[in-house]
Amino acid sequence: MSGLPDARQGLTARNIKDNFVFKLLDANRLNELLNLRILAQSVLETFIEAQNLNSEIRIWPHHFDTGACAIYNDMSGEAIGLGLAVPDNICRDNYFYIIGYKGDKVIDTSDFKPLSLGSWSVNGFKGAILSATEIDKNKGVAFLSEVFIQYKN
Numbered sequence: 001m002s003g004l005p006d007a008r009q010g011l012t013a014r015n016i017k018d019n020f021v022f023k024l025l026d027a028n029r030l031n032e033l034l035n036l037r038i039l040a041q042s043v044l045e046t047f048i049e050a051q052n053l054n055s056e057i058r059i060w061p062h063h064f065d066t067g068a069c070a071i072y073n074d075m076s077g078e079a080i081g082l083g084l085a086v087p088d089n090i091c092r093d094n095y096f097y098i099i100g101y102k103g104d105k106v107i108d109t110s111d112f113k114p115l116s117l118g119s120w121s122v123n124g125f126k127g128a129i130l131s132a133t134e135i136d137k138n139k140g141v142a143f144l145s146e147v148f149i150q151y152k153n
Contacts, residue, residue, distance in 0.1 A: 041066060043141055044057045045057065046137065047148075048068060051145070053070035054070060065084055065085040067082060068083060077102060078151070082099070091131060097125070097129050097130075098147045098151075109127070115147065118131075118143050
């Protein structure tokens with residue numbers, strides 16, 4: 001993802017000392033974020049299994065997203081990156097994303113059909129996004145599946 005919101009820009013190893021302690025300011029918000037990560041894990045596991053892909057799901061430390069990267073099993077040289085990202089300059093909410101690659105090039109989505117869930121992003125990110133606000137596992141999996149079908153065709 002490109003760009004970092006102000007809250008993450010100052011977070012570096014230089015300004016976090018060994019004695020730094022993160023303070024819990026809002027237990028309800030922490031629980032919401034925990035449930036969102038649980039949802040992301042469930043959506044990604046279900047999608048990866050349904051599409052017969054092979055990928056570990058992890059937290060990417062440079063973006064703080066829960067994500068996966070999978071190469072298609074059909075030997076086409078195509079792959080996808082997908083996951084749940086934190087708010088940034090692409091989306092003001094936490095959001096699910098999926099992006100396709102052919103070799104080391106991003107697949108052009110300009111001729112792809114509009115999505116029934118989410119949208120094709122145009123803010124420098126050349127994939128699809130879906131705000132994670134008020135979605136459930138079924139909608140998350142349906143979004144990823146719809147996008148994946150377009151990438152495969």
